[in-house]
Amino acid sequence: MCGIVGVIGRGPVNQLLYDSLLLLQHRGQDAAGIATSQGNQFNMYKAHGLVRDVFRTRNMRALPGTSGIGQVRYPTAGSSASEEEAQPFYVNAPFGIMFAHNGNLTNWRELRESLYRVDRRHINTNSDSEVLLNVLAHELQSAANGVSLDDDAMFRAVAAVHKRVRGAYAVVAQISGYGLLAFRDPNGIRPLCIGRQETEEGVEWMVASESVALEGSGFAFVRDVEPGEAVFIDLDGRFVSRQCAENPQLVPCIFEYVYFARPDSLIDGVSVYDARLRMGEYLADKVARNMRLGDIDVVMPIPDSSRPAAMQLAARLNLDYREGLIKNRYVGRTFIMPGQAVRRKSVRQKLNAIGMEFKGKNVLLVDDSIVRGTTSREIVDMARAAGANKVYFASAAPPVRFPNVYGIDMPTQSELIATGRSDEEIARAIGADNLVYQDLQDMQQAVRDINPKLSRFEASCFDGEYVTGDITAEYLARLGQSRGEPGDEGGASGLQFNMGYAANDA
Secondary structure: OOEEEEEEEEEOOHHHHHHHHHHHHHHOOOHHHHHHHEEEEEEEEEOOOOOOHOOOOHHHHHHOEEEEEEEEEEOOOOOOOHHHHOOEEOOOOOOOEEEEEEEEEOHHHHHHHHHHHOOOOOOOOHHHOOOOOOOOHHHHHHOOOOOOHHHHHHHHHHHHHHHEEEEEEEEEEEEOOOOOEEEEEOOOOOOOOEEEEEEOEEEEEEEEEOOOHHHHOOEEEEOOOOOEEEEEEOOOEEEEEEEOOOOOOOOEHHHHHHHHEEEEEEOOOEEEHHHHHHHHHHHHHHHHHHHHHHOOOEEEEEEOHHHHHHHHHHHHOOOEEEEOOOOOOOOOOOOOOOOHHHHHHHHHHHHEHHHHHHHHOEEEEEEEOOOOOHHHHHHOOOOOOHHOOEEEEEOOOOOOOOOOOOOOOOOHHOOOOOOOOHHHHHHHHHHEEEEEEEOOOHHHHHOOOOOOOOOEEEEEEEEOOOOOOOOOOHHHHHHHHOOOOOOOOOOEEEEEEEEEEEOOOO
């Protein structure tokens, strides 16, 4: 999962991009990068680490310009921890293009081979994002027919991208001398939204993964980018858009509402916070059907994203609610940390139990989901060590039984604790006295209650149904075989350089 942002401003945008990436930091802590445009020159800096650690004053001063893009990243299947795979990416032909992508392509290997053999374009990394960038560059060259770009050419290029590419992708691309191009895959799996701000110098535009990046930077939320839609904003702030997919449908990733997105974001007409409250209500009904409520003394969330669901569950069941686990906010998410041993160690660094809230009590712990089970098992052990009498567990999401191939880092079934296990077996594996999972239809209905227009969701990690229709058992087997534990992530050095191009290079 990644967070992306693009800005067309009236003044310097480096600080604006930096602030926006801070607001999207929850979407990836592996690397961060910013690229700005000044005249016909690009300026870029990217490195491993959190936004606050990557960018120093000297880096920010070397990022002048009134437009630019940025990304926070963690590596997904098919990529590595190599610094060269941090984004933004860049190509210089046929136009200078800086590019950032959130999602994962399911046919990137075939595309890479086609780019090399047919399009004669060289791919330097194993990143599907670089593949997508080169597909876009090739289609822009074809659509422009060797001359300068116009709106129609850009939209024809995006339409051609949609025909060639499969998977999940939300994209921001800065085209030298032209402006900002942004688009979303025809299924709308990954989120992307538009914001606007009026200034004395003129209108400014921002496109970002979540509305929180817009609002936290002073921009008013305008709307979401539609599935298959492309948006172009030129350097003067002129905004145009066009539907570029033949059969677009909105099938957003349900995991955005469960876990990834910030609760104060609005995605496809749904308040993430409200969705999590409603998930808590549906989960409460399931708990009431499967447990004796008199056996539960207190409900506790596993911070942070499960807090709304736990609060609503406790209120609906008239149970006491307590904050018994305190989170160290300076430790990264265990879910997206590479390496099982690293994740296990990080749980103890990340959470600490307040003994008086556990001692002698039957505790119902509520989490947003259970993926590998590492965190759940460590927290149950922590609760017992703090003196809990009984430890029950409730998940606001159903069992995760299948790999996700659209940008969430859980690609192999062998890593998933729910694969091949019943709920009772999972409870024993994490050491809980009882375990209740949310039903899939209830989780989906919790989101649909807020926006009834959402008739379908990308929920493949729960039901094994892949919306792009191209995922086979052979594909998943190859994905599992190709996955390896990432190695050393390297030091704190980054990549910074400046590039100048003629605006209409062909």
